[in-house]
Amino acid sequence: MLKINNLCAKVGDNEILKGLNLDVKPGELHAIMGPNGSGKSTLAAVLAGRDSFEVTEGSVDLDGIDLLDLEASDRAREGVFLAFQYPIEIPGVSNLNFMKAALNGKRTHQGLEPIKAKDFLAKVKECSSLVELDGQLRDRSVNEGFSGGEKKRNEIFQMAMLEPKLAILDETDSGLDIDALRVVSKGVNAMRSSDRSFIVITHYQRLLEHIVPDFVHVLSNGKIVKSGGKELALELEEKGYDWLKEPSHDTSNA
Amino acid sequence: MSVFTDKFLATLPPPTRKSERWKYSPITKLLNNEISISTEGAQGINGWPESVLPNPVLNLDAYLVVFKNGTFEPTLSDLPVSDGVDCIPFSKMDQSGSLKFSNGYHQKEWIGELNETYRQDGLSLHVHRNVKVDRPIVIHHLTDGINVASFPKHLIKVDEGGELNVVIWSSATDRSSGMYNGLLEASIGPNAMLSLEKVCNEGGKVFHFSHEHIVQERDSKLKMHTFTIKGDWVRNELEIISRGKGTDSVFNGAYLPLGTEHIDNHTTMDHTSSDCTSSELYRGIMYGNSTGVFNGKVFVRPDAQKTNAFQQNTNIVADRGAAINTKPELEIYADDVKCAHGCTVGQFDLDALFYLKSRGIDEKAAKALLVEAFLADVLSSVSSTELSTEIMRIYTERHGW
Numbered sequence: 001m002l003k004i005n006n007l008c009a010k011v012g013d014n015e016i017l018k019g020l021n022l023d024v025k026p027g028e029l030h031a032i033m034g035p036n037g038s039g040k041s042t043l044a045a046v047l048a049g050r051d052s053f054e055v056t057e058g059s060v061d062l063d064g065i066d067l068l069d070l071e072a073s074d075r076a077r078e079g080v081f082l083a084f085q086y087p088i089e090i091p092g093v094s095n096l097n098f099m100k101a102a103l104n105g106k107r108t109h110q111g112l113e114p115i116k117a118k119d120f121l122a123k124v125k126e127c128s129s130l131v132e133l134d135g136q137l138r139d140r141s142v143n144e145g146f147s148g149g150e151k152k153r154n155e156i157f158q159m160a161m162l163e164p165k166l167a168i169l170d171e172t173d174s175g176l177d178i179d180a181l182r183v184v185s186k187g188v189n190a191m192r193s194s195d196r197s198f199i200v201i202t203h204y205q206r207l208l209e210h211i212v213p214d215f216v217h218v219l220s221n222g223k224i225v226k227s228g229g230k231e232l233a234l235e236l237e238e239k240g241y242d243w244l245k246e247p248s249h250d251t252s253n254a
Numbered sequence: 255m256s257v258f259t260d261k262f263l264a265t266l267p268p269p270t271r272k273s274e275r276w277k278y279s280p281i282t283k284l285l286n287n288e289i290s291i292s293t294e295g296a297q298g299i300n301g302w303p304e305s306v307l308p309n310p311v312l313n314l315d316a317y318l319v320v321f322k323n324g325t326f327e328p329t330l331s332d333l334p335v336s337d338g339v340d341c342i343p344f345s346k347m348d349q350s351g352s353l354k355f356s357n358g359y360h361q362k363e364w365i366g367e368l369n370e371t372y373r374q375d376g377l378s379l380h381v382h383r384n385v386k387v388d389r390p391i392v393i394h395h396l397t398d399g400i401n402v403a404s405f406p407k408h409l410i411k412v413d414e415g416g417e418l419n420v421v422i423w424s425s426a427t428d429r430s431s432g433m434y435n436g437l438l439e440a441s442i443g444p445n446a447m448l449s450l451e452k453v454c455n456e457g458g459k460v461f462h463f464s465h466e467h468i469v470q471e472r473d474s475k476l477k478m479h480t481f482t483i484k485g486d487w488v489r490n491e492l493e494i495i496s497r498g499k500g501t502d503s504v505f506n507g508a509y510l511p512l513g514t515e516h517i518d519n520h521t522t523m524d525h526t527s528s529d530c531t532s533s534e535l536y537r538g539i540m541y542g543n544s545t546g547v548f549n550g551k552v553f554v555r556p557d558a559q560k561t562n563a564f565q566q567n568t569n570i571v572a573d574r575g576a577a578i579n580t581k582p583e584l585e586i587y588a589d590d591v592k593c594a595h596g597c598t599v600g601q602f603d604l605d606a607l608f609y610l611k612s613r614g615i616d617e618k619a620a621k622a623l624l625v626e627a628f629l630a631d632v633l634s635s636v637s638s639t640e641l642s643t644e645i646m647r648i649y650t651e652r653h654g655w
Contacts, residue, residue, distance in 0.1 A: 048612050073276060078616035088609040094626025102613035109614070141627075142609075158613060 007058035018222030034219035079165030149180035185210030324404030337386030430458030472498025511544035540576035622655030
C-alpha cells in the first residue's frame with residue numbers, strides 16, 4: 001500500500017529525515033517510536049503534505065500514486081489522513097460544515113454527488129458515538145475551546161467520517177487521561193480493517209497496549225534503526241532508546 | 255459646470271496629505287477631474303441601466319427609495335405609507351415640515367461643505383413616538399455616468415420608543431466615474447432603536463465618500479454596519495455621539511478590497527454620558543495591491559463614568575502588494591470605565607489552512623471557509639438574514655470562492 005523509499009527532508013538548513021524506508025501493507029498497523037527530535041512528527045507532516053518541509057530525496061508511493069507530487073488536499077482525497085498531535089482551533093468554522101466540505105471534496109474527486117443531508121447526519125451520528133463525542137462538540141467551531149481529550153477524540157471522529165486508506169496518528173495519546181485513551185483506542189480499533197493501514201507515532205508503550213501493532217520501528221536521527229514485532233515496544237520501555245541511537249552527523253567520523 | 259471652481263475652493267481648502275485625517279487617503283486624483291452634477295431629471299425605468307436592479311436586495315421585504323445620480327426616482331420607489339412614519343424626499347416637501355439638524359460638519363471639512371453647497375435631495379425620515387416601522391427602508395443610490403457627482407443628504411429622527419431599520423445601498427455601473435458624496439444625520443430618541451446598514455457595491459471609478467453623524471439619547475440603541483463590497487476609492491466616516499445615560503452602540507464593518515482599490519474607515523465614538531456601552535468590530539482582508547485605512551477614535555468624557563467601550567480592528571493582508579494603516583485612538587477622561595481595544599494586521603492562519611487541506615478541502619475552498627469564519631462575527635449581527643446572505647453572496651461571487 002505505502003512504500004517509502006530513502007526519504008530525506010529538511011526544514012531550512014536542518015536535515016531531519018535522512019533516508020527513511022518503510023513498507024506498509026494493507027491492513028497493517030505500524031508503530032513508530034523514537035526519542036524526541038528523531039523526526040517522527042516530521043515524517044507525519046511530510047506524508048500529509050505540509051509544505052514547510054522540503055523533500056530533498058526519495059519517494060513515497062501510495063498504491064501506485066506518487067504522493068509527493070500532490071497537494072495536501074489531494075493526498076487526503078487519495079485516502080491519507082493525519083490525526084494531528086496538536087489539532088488546530090478554527091473559530092467560526094463549525095465542525096459539521098468542516099466535515100461536510102471535507103467529505104464532499106473527496107466525493108467530487110471520486111466523481112460522486114455531494115452527500116445528502118440525511119445521509120450526512122446519519123454518518124455524523126454513527127461516527128461521533130464511536131468516540132463518544134457529544135452533540136454539542138460536534139456543532140461547535142472546529143476544536144474551539146475543546147479540552148485536550150476532546151480534541152483528540154475529534155480527530156478520530158474525523159478519521160471515521162473520512163474513512164481513509166492510510167491513517168497516520170501523530171502522538172494521539174499525548175495529553176490523554178486513561179479513560180480518554182481507552183475511548184480513542186476503541187475508536188481506532190473499530191476502524192481497523194484488512195484494507196486500511198495505520199502508522200501510529202508514539203513515545204509510550206502504553207498506547208500500544210490498547211492499539212496492538214503488527215510492527216514496531218524505532219526512528220532515530222532521521223532513519224529507522226530497528227524494526228520488530230510488538231515485543232520491541234516492551235523492550236524499549238525497559239531499556240530506553242540509548243542503546244539504539246545512531247550517532248548524529250556531528251559526531252560521526254564515518 | 256465643474257464643482258471644483260476657484261470660488262468654492264477659496265472657502266475651505268481641500269485636504270492635503272499634511273492633514274492627519276487625510277494622510278493615507280489622498281484626494282489628488284479626484285481634484286484632477288472635471289466633475290459635475292447631472293442635470294437630467296427623474297427618468298424612471300427607461301433611464302435605468304440593465305446591469306443593476308432598482309431593488310438591490312430582492313429577497314428582503316422592504317420599502318424601496320431610489321435615487322439616480324442624486325435625483326429621486328418616484329416611479330421606482332415605494333415610500334412607506336404606514337402610520338407614524340413620515341418619509342418624504344426634500345424635493346417633495348415644503349421647507350417648514352422638514353427636519354433640521356446641524357452638526358457643523360460642513361464648516362469643518364471641505365468634503366462636507368461640498369455637500370452643503372451642491373446638495374441635491376435626500377430623505378426626511380421621521381418615526382413618531384413608539385412606532386415600530388414594520389419593514390426595513392432600503393435607500394438605493396445609483397451612480398451612472400462619466401464624471402458625474404451626486405450630493406445626497408438624509409435626515410433620520412426616531413422619537414422615543416420608536417424602531418427603524420434603514421439600509422443605504424450604493425451602486426455604480428462599470429462605465430461610471432465621478433463622485434458620490436453622501437451625508438446622513440440621525441437622532442435616536444430615548445429608548446428608541448435604529449439599525450443602519452450601509453453597503454457600497456460600486457463598479458467603475460467613483461470616489462465614494464460618506465459621512466454619518468448619529469446622536470443617541472438616553473437608553474437608545476444603535477446597530478450600524480458598514481460593508482464595502484466593491485468601490486474604487488471609498489471613505490466611510492462615522493461619528494456617534496452618546497448624549498444620554500444607558501445608550502448602547504454597536505458598529506461593525508467589513509471590507510475586502512481587490513486590485514488597486516482604496517478603502518478608508520474613520521470612526522468616532524464619543525461617550526459624554528454615564529452607563530453606556532459601545533462595541534466596534536471592523537474586519538478587513540486586503541487583496542492584490544489594495545490599500546486601506548482604519549482610524550477609530552473613542553472619547554470617554556469626564557461625565558461618562560461606567561462606560562464600557564470595546565474596539566477591535568482585525569486585518570488580513572492576503573497578498574504581498576496590499577497594505578493597511580490602522581490606528582486606534584482612545585481618549586479617556588473618566589476614571590471608572592472599561593475600555594478594550596486592539597488592532598491587528600496578519601496573514602491567513604497557515605496552520606488552520608493546512609488543517610483544512612489535510613482533510614481534503616482544496617486551498618480555495620479552505621480559504622473561503624476561513625474568510626467566512628472571519629466575517630461571521632460581523633455578518634451575524636446584521637438585522638436581517640436576507641441582507642447578510644445577499645452580502646455574503648456578492649462577496650463570494652466577486653472573489654470566486
